[in-house]
Amino acid sequence: MMRQEILNFLEKQPTIQEAKALAKKLGLKVKKRMKKNEVYKLLREHSTKLQELETQSESAKQTVTEKIDQIPSSYQSDRLVLLTVNPHLVYLYWDLSQETHEKINKSGNAVVRLYDVTYVIFDGKNAHRVFEASVDLGTCRSYYFHVPCANADYVAEIGYKDQERFIPVLRSNFCKTPSDYPAATSRQRWFIKGKKQIVTIGEVLIQPVERISIFSPSSAVSGGGKQ
Secondary structure: OOHHHHHHHHHOOOOHHHHHHHHHHOOOOOOOOOOHHHHHHHHHHHHHHHHHHHHHHHHHHHHHHHHHHOOOOOOOOOEEEEEEEEOOEEEEEEEOOHHHHHHHHOOOOEEEEEEEOOOOOOOOOOOOEEEEEEOOOOOOOEEEEEOOOOOOEEEEEEEEEEOOEEEEEEEOOOEEOOOOOOOOOOOEEEOOOOOOOEEEEOOEEEOOOOOOOOOOHHHOOOOOOOO
8 A cells, every 4th residue: 555545544534443454454563452543643654654665766766777877888898709599690799999999980891700710720811601791880789690500610800891801800709509410429328326427338438537636735745755
């Protein structure tokens, strides 16, 4: 029940039984020997608390709105990040400093490129395939690339075109798309309660990799022998 509803109720001069019933409904502590005026006072105090809560709530909403309005459009970080979405889709997003933004935008030909660099040491020119798209840096801060090859390695660049020559400005991280079909394998994994996992391949048993104890320098003995 809102504050104004309680005040409207009290203006009608309800009976003490009606006032007590409302107070109990609101979760207020009502004593048996309370007089009508005391119950009215209890309800008015509760309405005042409701008003304070409403004021705090409005203040909090205003603060959140102000903080949202203060979120910058850019953090001036010069970042280009490439993420895998699924075997045939990758997502590229960027944040540019004012200097980098102007450097790319002055040509009027902002471009993002995606390179398939599976099994190669990428040097900027030896990618298997190159995918290119023009972007508007004024309205666009991300781009999705549909890629034909799953289980492949990709890296991206953002830059601009000088006539027909691409000038890279930022390069992203490398990312790998997952396979789009189950791996063909004859390995069987068995788990025995209380024991470590053992992987079997045909008749060969392969024990799992185990951690070794690392001795601190203080416990090492020179010469490698025991004392």
